Amino acid sequence: MRTLILATALALSAPAAFACETFTVGDLTVEHAWSRATIGAGRPGVFYVEITNAGDTDDALIGLATPAAGMPMLHETVVMDGVASMPHAMSIPVPAGQTVALAPGGYHGMLMDLSTALKEGDSFPVTLTFEKAGEVTVNVEVLSLRAEGPDCEHAAQ
């Protein structure tokens, strides 16, 4: 029994734990919220997440807010003729019955004016605003600058 309690405690403090939490608002499920460590606070941070719309009405992510950054914005990395650019996205569609990922190389949150450098292992809250479902606040886990995403299969229990 003691071993089991210890194992549970370890699982809860495992590095990937925060990013593997699931949050819901209305028909939307929000999970795998993560970010990358930054060098100092002068550079922007990044925010990635997965949103699943289990309902039968289309929705859209229209804004981000976080105490970690003065100016969080939605962006999309677009590669056209081999050139990458990063236009501002007014909103990110979350169609009925689909999962939308803010993920490396595509849609992402860009966290400008960080209040402090993001360090691996830290976490911070981000409030997502959806056109129809409203607001939901998630915990974002800071992974290494090299990370390509949280490893939730190992953390799942």
Place this chain on the structure above:
Amino acid sequence: MPLPIAEMVFTLTDHRGKTVRPVDWIGRPTLVFFGFTWCPDVCPTTLSDISGWLEDLGPDADRLNTVLISVDPERDSPDVLAEYLSNFDPRIIGLTGPLAEIERAAAGFRARFEKVAQGEHYTMDHTAGVFLFRADGRFGGIIDYHEDRRFALPKIRRVLE
């Protein structure tokens, strides 16, 4: 198509402060990409992909010149590049220098970059692919942005032959 390395002319400084010219790369296969340390999405992703490729190639990757050329010399000094690159595979070399030299380098690779205002900040649009060259400096192909490693690794192995 990019010029052969032997026909490129530019002088830049690496993240350890050493002067680098393209002729220095001849004799080893070379992998070059453009980027900047301010960008939160594309550049860490590309550097992370490349670090993974180098690890998969193992000791063979020791024979490669693996080079990041900054398109943002205003913010990317050699020291800034050194701190940034310390997060990735140590075989990756970062280059920066005067804007005119970076423009000459980009012209040789037929790469493009452009400064884009973003509120009170700015970001850089830039060619996102990874350029490959054989040891004699001949162009050996491009790995597109975020290309799957199943396709990327054979392309690198081909220039290593």
